[in-house]
Amino acid sequence: MxxxxxxxxxxxxxxxxxxxxxxxxxxxxxxxxxxxxxxxxxxxxxxxxxxxxxxxxxxxxxxxxxxxxxxxxxxxxxxxxxxxxxxxxxxxxxxGDGEYKSVGESPTEKRVLVAQANCGAYFPEWVKTAPSQWVMDIAWSSLQLDDFTHLLVVENRDVFYQYFALHPQRYSLPEDALSALVIYRGDGEESKGCKALREACLVLAKPVIYFGDYDTAGLNFAINGGYTHLLLPTEAELLQRANAVSQDAKQIHLAASVTAFAQQLTVDDPLQTLLLHNTQQQKGLRQQAFQGPLQLLAIKRVTV
Known part of the structure; x- marks a missing residue:
């Protein structure tokens, strides 16, 4: 005891x-x-x-x-x-001498990982090759949000670390996705900083882009998590390359929510086709496998 x-x-x-x-x-x-x-x-x-x-x-x-x-x-x-x-x-x-790891602020809950493209000519002498991007661990509240028109949240850590390096070798990013403030979504305590920053950007009416897997969990997170846009491959690319292996069967319980959201969209909304293709065909595509030009899709919500 x-x-x-x-x-x-x-x-x-x-x-x-x-x-x-x-x-x-x-x-x-x-x-x-x-x-x-x-x-x-x-x-x-x-x-x-x-x-x-x-x-x-x-x-x-x-x-x-x-x-x-x-x-x-x-x-x-x-x-x-x-x-x-x-x-x-x-x-x-x-x-005092007590340790209270289960309560209080964790070291990461107010911080985010931020990715930025090459920062001028400055590289420490101990870096052998100039990286394609800098990754900074920083308190989200210290960011000057006026310097960015968009916030882009990356779901997977490996893609986050290669965000700028992948362009244009594997896929091409739209301009808004290149000039956005790019952060990693994080897990557990790490995700609290992302959530706080996302909400701060929404208050400022800044577009908040979700960039993650094309599967039911990722789509559900995007449409129900307060995001305004999705970054995905083109419709032709997804309809051709989405597969059952990339769609975890455990995510089936989320399909109803995604389907319900899709059905309230108009038939000419390009997002509707992609949402229904995922839930009805149970096919997905991992973010790491995205290729070709990517598109920004607005997440339009019906207001009563």
Missing amino acids: SIDLEPSVRKVLQRINQQLQDQQQVQRKAQQASMQQLQLWCDRHELDTQGCFGHTQVLFDRRMLQTIEQTLSELNLASLDTDLSQTSRLEQGEL
Whole structure:
């Protein structure tokens, strides 16, 4: 058992502490997991909790909370007054000896990977060959968004790293896709920075382009994720080269959403044909296999 309180127990105690501002006592059911964990913690540190833990109820008063706070202080651990969810790992280190990896800001959640084409003539002397692009790990809020007319989000990391290098060897990008601010979508905590940047661009009415796999998951993410455009091969290319191997059968549960979106588009909307071809034929094409000229397709939504 950890010398510190479990994060879930801390949250419960913080709520109880707030309630005790207006009440003399607060009760919780003794069988709750957080109460059992708290009792074990109190017993381990030999806290005086006489009369607090009963068979069915746990009784809290200000004295008990003060006892817990005093013990946390003696152990050099964060107090209950601290909102750990709003702290970074470095800030947590300044609060005491506790480690709270499951709460607070992760090192990557406010950052994005940005790809830029060759930046002038500057290359460090230890770089043997000038790269086709620079990749920067940067806090999204530090970006000057006025310098870009479009945001382009790349689904797959390997394609992101080769974004500019692939042009024009394998496929050709439209001008807006070449001049856009290009970032990697990310996974897990890494994707939070992408989401924040995407929402900031939407507020500024900037087009936000999704560049990913032509499969049901990728299409569903694009049409339901707040994006305004899709970057895909031409209709002729997709109808000819899309295949069942590139369409994961596990994505079938997403087909209804994509189909419903396609059906509200007009018949002359080029996106409708591509969406329905994917869901009805269950055929896809991996982003890594895209060839030829790529096109920007507007994601038109029906407004009531």
